[in-house]
Amino acid sequence: MDSSSERQGPGLTTNLVHGDRAVGVEHGGIRKPIHTSVQYGFERVEDLIGVFQGTLKGAFNYARQGTPTTAALEAKLTRLEQGVGTICFSTGMAAITAVFFTLLRAGDHLVSSKFVFGNTNSLFGTLRRLGVEVTTVDACSADSVRAALRPNTRMVFVETIANPGTQVPDLEALGALCREQRLLYVVDNTITSPALFRPRSVGAGLVVQSLTKTIAGHGIALGGSVTDTGLFDWRDCPAIFEGYRGADPAQWGLTQLRKKGLRDMGAALSSEQAHQIAAGAETLALRVQRSSDTALRLAGFLEAHPAVARVLYPGLASHPQHERVRCWFKGGSWLLSFELRDAAQTLPVLNRLQLPIKATGLGDTRTLVIPVAPTIFWEAGPEVRADMGIGDSMVRVSVGIEEAEDLIADFAQALQG
Ligand SMILES: *Cc1c(COP(=O)(O)O)cnc(C)c1O
Numbered sequence: 001m002d003s004s005s006e007r008q009g010p011g012l013t014t015n016l017v018h019g020d021r022a023v024g025v026e027h028g029g030i031r032k033p034i035h036t037s038v039q040y041g042f043e044r045v046e047d048l049i050g051v052f053q054g055t056l057k058g059a060f061n062y063a064r065q066g067t068p069t070t071a072a073l074e075a076k077l078t079r080l081e082q083g084v085g086t087i088c089f090s091t092g093m094a095a096i097t098a099v100f101f102t103l104l105r106a107g108d109h110l111v112s113s114k115f116v117f118g119n120t121n122s123l124f125g126t127l128r129r130l131g132v133e134v135t136t137v138d139a140c141s142a143d144s145v146r147a148a149l150r151p152n153t154r155m156v157f158v159e160t161i162a163n164p165g166t167q168v169p170d171l172e173a174l175g176a177l178c179r180e181q182r183l184l185y186v187v188d189n190t191i192t193s194p195a196l197f198r199p200r201s202v203g204a205g206l207v208v209q210s211l212t213k214t215i216a217g218h219g220i221a222l223g224g225s226v227t228d229t230g231l232f233d234w235r236d237c238p239a240i241f242e243g244y245r246g247a248d249p250a251q252w253g254l255t256q257l258r259k260k261g262l263r264d265m266g267a268a269l270s271s272e273q274a275h276q277i278a279a280g281a282e283t284l285a286l287r288v289q290r291s292s293d294t295a296l297r298l299a300g301f302l303e304a305h306p307a308v309a310r311v312l313y314p315g316l317a318s319h320p321q322h323e324r325v326r327c328w329f330k331g332g333s334w335l336l337s338f339e340l341r342d343a344a345q346t347l348p349v350l351n352r353l354q355l356p357i358k359a360t361g362l363g364d365t366r367t368l369v370i371p372v373a374p375t376i377f378w379e380a381g382p383e384v385r386a387d388m389g390i391g392d393s394m395v396r397v398s399v400g401i402e403e404a405e406d407l408i409a410d411f412a413q414a415l416q417g
Contacts, residue, residue: 069271092210095224098261106131113139115162142173168321175203205232213363292331343393
């Protein structure tokens with residue numbers, strides 16, 4: 001983590017709770033209200049024309065391209081990631097789809113970590129059908145990414161901590177590689193969030209987030225975002241349409257994502273959801289610190305338990321990429337996975353758990369558990385599961401904000417049977 005950039009300006013939570021006032025809230029309200037209007041009117045028709053022709057900046061027009069409420073959330077996320085601009089989408093998958101479908105063309109080549117969110121992996125199938133070449137590699141080694149590069153490679157995609165295997169790519173070396181090869185480096189920061197890590201510090205050009213997870217935290221709103229860190233030179237992206245190659249190349253990526261992604265694909269975040277996400281985000285750092293501390297204690301408890309075969313948690317010294325976590329992240333996150341020695345006991349143990357909820361989902365205030373192979377990675381099939389290191393009895397835990405003692409006691413009784 002680049003500690004000099006850490007010290008610029010106020011801290012993350014100060015920024016979150018006072019950020020709205022920096023852009024001025026109507027009537028002096030101290031929280032941004034929910035703007036539900038779809039259309040925005042103008043006194044002078046010249047201004048309406050100016051919106052369409054891009055000469056009137058910062059004005060709203062039609063809610064599919066943004067509202068004052070989504071814009072306030074975008075400004076918050078830009079400050080959190082120390083970027084130059086952000087675009088919000090209706091879900092994390094919509095944000096990722098916009099990045100791949102608007103910044104890659106048929107014939108381009110994408111290199112991705114093979115340890116990615118299941119639906120992202122599924123999306124690669126659609127991309128391939130449309131003529132984009134996709135290679136997935138073990139990005140824990142930057143050399144495997146380098147070896148996969150082709151003359152038509154345009155983008156490298158990784159997640160900071162992979163779900164459910166918790167692999168951590170060589171984020172720093174990949175940043176250097178992408179800079180050297182002039183490739184767009186896209187980092188999905190969902191599991192770490194800006195509370196633990198800023199991908200900009202390792203050279204990411206774009207940061208994507210599922211806001212649904214720990215940013216909102218409460219599990220009552222879906223959302224996604226793409227932040228431009230300002231580090232990528234958009235003149236190196238041949239996918240940018242001629243009409244969006246304006247005078248300032250710094251704007252090209254965001255313009256294309258907003259027009260071809262948000263506007264044309266239509267997966268807009270509603271003002272109501274943006275408001276819920278912004279309210280949840282205020283406690284981001286508090287929740288992430290708490291759930292990361294608890295996850296470390298729970299991981300330690302499980303690792304020492306005789307019924308447990310292995311625990312995957314990047315905060316544990318036994319984790320293969322623990323050193324990276326210590327250097328780059330402010331904690332090991334709230335995501336862990338484990339396997340029992342007796343695989344046949346997996347479902348009975350899960351059924352005995354009282355507190356963790358048997359549900360899919362991540363980054364919630366409530367602890368969630370799920371057996372991975374028969375659920376979220378079922379459709380992927382046995383080959384993909386084997387390639388991703390997902391054993392048949394792997395259990396994923398998304399640690400919430402409950403007291404650690406309560407969770408550990410519950411796991412203890414469930415494992416005892
Ligand atoms: C959940 C998730 C997504 C997709 O987000 P949605 O908001 O559910 O569409 C993308 N990446 C990662 C790492 C995720 O955990």
